[in-house]
Amino acid sequence: xxxQDQLGVWKSEAGFAFRVxxxxxSDVSVVGDFNGWDWSKNAMAKDHHGCWFADVPxxxxxxxxxxxxxxxxxxxxxxxxxxxxVVNSVGNGIISDLRFDWGDDKYSLPPRNELIxxxxxxxxxxxxxxxTPATFDDxxxxxxxxxxxxxxxxxxxxxxxxxxxxSWEYNPAHPFAVEEVYGGPVGLKRFxxxxxxxxxxxxxxxxxxxxxxxDLSLWRFDGWSENGKGRVTTEVNASNPTGWHxxxxxxLATAIAITSPGVxxxxxxxxxxxxxxxRDTDPIDWSLATEFAGVVKxxxxxxxxxxxxxGLSKGLTGSGFGVLCQxxxxxxxxxxxxxxxxxxDDVVVVINLSxxxxxxxxxxxxxxxxxxxxxNSDWKGYxxxxxxxxSSPKMEVTSDGQVQPFQLASYSxxxxxxxx
Numbered sequence: 001x002x003x004q005d006q007l008g009v010w011k012s013e014a015g016f017a018f019r020v021x022x023x024x025x026s027d028v029s030v031v032g033d034f035n036g037w038d039w040s041k042n043a044m045a046k047d048h049h050g051c052w053f054a055d056v057p058x059x060x061x062x063x064x065x066x067x068x069x070x071x072x073x074x075x076x077x078x079x080x081x082x083x084x085x086v087v088n089s090v091g092n093g094i095i096s097d098l099r100f101d102w103g104d105d106k107y108s109l110p111p112r113n114e115l116i117x118x119x120x121x122x123x124x125x126x127x128x129x130x131x132t133p134a135t136f137d138d139x140x141x142x143x144x145x146x147x148x149x150x151x152x153x154x155x156x157x158x159x160x161x162x163x164x165x166x167s168w169e170y171n172p173a174h175p176f177a178v179e180e181v182y183g184g185p186v187g188l189k190r191f192x193x194x195x196x197x198x199x200x201x202x203x204x205x206x207x208x209x210x211x212x213x214x215d216l217s218l219w220r221f222d223g224w225s226e227n228g229k230g231r232v233t234t235e236v237n238a239s240n241p242t243g244w245h246x247x248x249x250x251x252l253a254t255a256i257a258i259t260s261p262g263v264x265x266x267x268x269x270x271x272x273x274x275x276x277x278x279r280d281t282d283p284i285d286w287s288l289a290t291e292f293a294g295v296v297k298x299x300x301x302x303x304x305x306x307x308x309x310x311g312l313s314k315g316l317t318g319s320g321f322g323v324l325c326q327x328x329x330x331x332x333x334x335x336x337x338x339x340x341x342x343x344x345d346d347v348v349v350v351i352n353l354s355x356x357x358x359x360x361x362x363x364x365x366x367x368x369x370x371x372x373x374x375x376n377s378d379w380k381g382y383x384x385x386x387x388x389x390x391s392s393p394k395m396e397v398t399s400d401g402q403v404q405p406f407q408l409a410s411y412s413x414x415x416x417x418x419x420x
Contacts, residue, residue, distance in 0.1 A: 007051070008082030008176070009065070009095055015057035016095060018065075020080060022222035023050025025069045031077070032065030032092070034058040039068040064092035071223030079217040082176050085184050089163045089173040089215035100189045107196035110152055113317045116258070116303050117203065117265035118151040122159060122182050123166065125268055127283030133165050134283060136183040136191035145289065147198040149271060149296065150303030154195060155203040159188065163215040166280045172207050173215040231267070234275045241275035242292070244385045248411040251298060251377045252353070255413035258302045259337065259349045261321050271299040298382040301375055305347075305415060312374065312417050314339045315347035325363045330354060332408065334363045343369065346418040350391075352408040357389055360405040365416075368402070371395045372419040378409035390414065 009018050018030045028044045034056055035041040044052035044067075052067075059065070064087065069076045079086060083093035109115075123133035126142045146154065160172035165181045178185040192202045211218055232250040233241035240246060250273070258264045268274070272288040273295055289296055305313045318339030325334035331354035337347040346367050352358065365371055376390040389409035395416070397404065408414065 008080055008084070009059075009093070012055055014055035016059035017053070017055050018044065018067075018080075019051055019053045020044075020067050020082075021049070021051045022067070022069055024224040025052070025071055025222040027070040028052040029068045030054055030056060030065060031068050032059065032095075033063040034060065034065070059095060061095055061097040063095045065095060066092055069222050074223050076221075076223060078221055079174065081174070081218055081221065083174060084176055084178070086161050086174050086177045086180065088180060089161050093177075096185060098185055100186060100193075102189075102193060105193055105196050107199075107201065109201045110307075111317070112263060113319065114307050115153050115201075115263045116151050116306055117153045117155050117263060118146055118149075119155045119157065119205075119265055119267045121157045121169070121268055121278070121280070122179075123169075123280055124278075124283040126286070130283070131166075131281065133181055133280075135181070136187035140191055140194040142286070143194055143198050143200065147200060149300050150307060150309065151200060151266075152307065153201040153203060155205055155265065158205050158207050160207070163212075168278075168280050169205075170207050171214070172211055173217070175206075175208065175211065231275055231278065232270065233273050234277065242273050244383075247273065247295065247383055248377075248386075251295070251382070252351070252411045252413060254299065255302055255349075255375075255377055255415075256351060258306045259316060259335075259347075259413070259415065261319060261337075264306065266299070271296050292383075294382040294384075298377065298379075305375060312344050312419070313347050313415070314345045315341075315417075318345075322366070324348065324366065325350075325361075327361075330356075330358065330361065332358070332361055332363075336366045341367070343418050343420060348416045350406055350408065350414045350416070352410060352412050355410050357387070357410050358406070358408045361408055362403045363406050364401045364403050365395065365397045366400060367418055368397050368399050369418050370420040371397060371404075371416045373414060374417050375415035376409075376412070377414070378412045394419075 007019050029039040030042045031037045044054040046052050067078050080093040085094040085096040126138040127134040158169040159179050161174040161177040161179050162171050178188045195202050233246040236249045237246040269284045273292050306316045308314045315338040320338035322336040334350045373393045378386045378389050380386050380388045387409050391406045395404050
């Protein structure tokens with residue numbers, strides 16, 4: 001008999017073992033390619049936990065199977081709730097060979113305070129043909145873009161088997177099976193290995209609080225029943241989501257998210273101004289990465305600062321946080337971030353949430369020394385229609401808390417680091 005917590009199908013000394021929880025069933029058999037789908041050939045034995053078990057010597061990798069369940073006069077043919085792979089959302093379970101060569105993969109996730117998460121919908125991330133969902137292998141082809149951007153963690157939207165081939169993926173039908181149209185469980189492993197080779201971790205978004213509502217074999221599994229939308233640029237300016245106003249305000253929002261305490265997360269395509277509502281039938285337009293290469297660079301620069309890639313902005317990885325300025329009339333905020341404090345650690349982020357520009361906003365800098373401007377969201381290198389309006393590239397502060405004048409463009413963020 002199997003371990004009490006083992007369910008589904010697995011290789012055993014006698015062939016393959018099957019175990020399913022169906023406490024209200026009167027009889028259960030496993031049927032499949034291995035017995036001609038004859039329910040009388042492999043009856044299962046019930047234990048005192050409400051689980052049914054059988055060894056099937058004839059079963060092989062690649063065979064399809066189901067459970068045939070009786071409850072009084074009713075009979076159901078159900079997909080294994082623990083199936084790791086299925087033909088499709090209404091198809092049979094598959095006895096899958098999940099062995100995989102991970103090579104010398106020794107990846108470990110960075111500290112939480114250094115994570116930059118990129119949320120990805122596999123079906124649209126790198127789709128090559130309209131109406132045809134992308135796969136894990138398609139997504140691998142664009143991982144260098146993320147690595148170059150500075151992303152170190154990808155969060156995949158739910159990839160459990162769902163109804164149909166196109167979905168937001170929050171309608172799982174089989175919680176343990178990886179969507180076959182994306183490449184199934186082995187495709188997911190290839191994707192994870194490819195991410196790790198580029199220094200990128202993988203987080204899975206999961207849905208366990210609801211299933212279906214369609215293609216749901218879990219509903220009344222053993223016969224018992226108790227009762228018988230939009231991306232940031234489009235939100236800013238739907239009529240011109242790649243115009244000045246949308247670019248400025250989306251850059252402002254991103255800079256605030258990346259420089260604030262916590263773990264920042266970007267949504268796929270955000271770095272190249274992908275617009276409209278997210279839809280599972282609308283893949284990313286990768287030509288935007290070239291058209292808006294400057295905006296992509298801005299994201300890359302922000303991420304490099306957040307992750308302290310150049311060793312100059314450690315404070316953005318720390319938990320230290322203080323407010324230096326909060327001017328509600330001018331809509332200006334300045335914050336101090338630090339890890340331990342000191343040179344290449346202290347960081348000041350100055351944020352102008354107003355449509356107005358300012359020539360000399362007085363803001364105190366927390367520590368004496370030389371402060372260097374490392375990021376200005378209004379730089380023309382990010383977009384030709386930006387103003388290049390910025391404060392002095394270097395400020396000398398002789399005492400802690402000394403006030404300095406800042407030139408701030410509308411809807412902009414400037415980041416300074418203590419360099420000496």
